[in-house]
Amino acid sequence: MKRFLKQLLVTGLLLHVLFIYPAFAESDPLKIILNLSDFIFSIIRAVGMIMLGFGIVQIGLSLKSHDASQRANGFFTLAGGIIITFSKEILLLITGG
Secondary structure (H helix, E strand, O other), rough: OHHHHHHHHHHHHHHHHHHHOOOOOOOOOHHHHHHHHHHHHHHHHHHHHHHHHHHHHHHHHHHHHHHHHHHHHHHHHHHHHHHHHHHHHHHHHOOOO
16 A cells, blocks of 8 residues: 555656646736735735734723733734734825825
8 A cells, every 4th residue: 555655646746747837927027016916915914904803802801801011912903903904005105106
């Protein structure tokens, strides 16, 4: 059984290396950069949304436990999440684009 799995793995690797797959690229390089920029900003927006949720949870827990330092950290996390979530819009406002 081990020999069969090893042969299957080697065969799969050889087939992957020997066959060339075509890459369909866009003709306009600026469009590629803009698509990459949109993808990166969508990842940044997702991280900002996670921080927003975590900040809200921290504020809620601090109100329950009456912990002032945790409340301050919650508000800082919430503010950071808002800034990160809307970073693309903030950059567009700053640059005027």
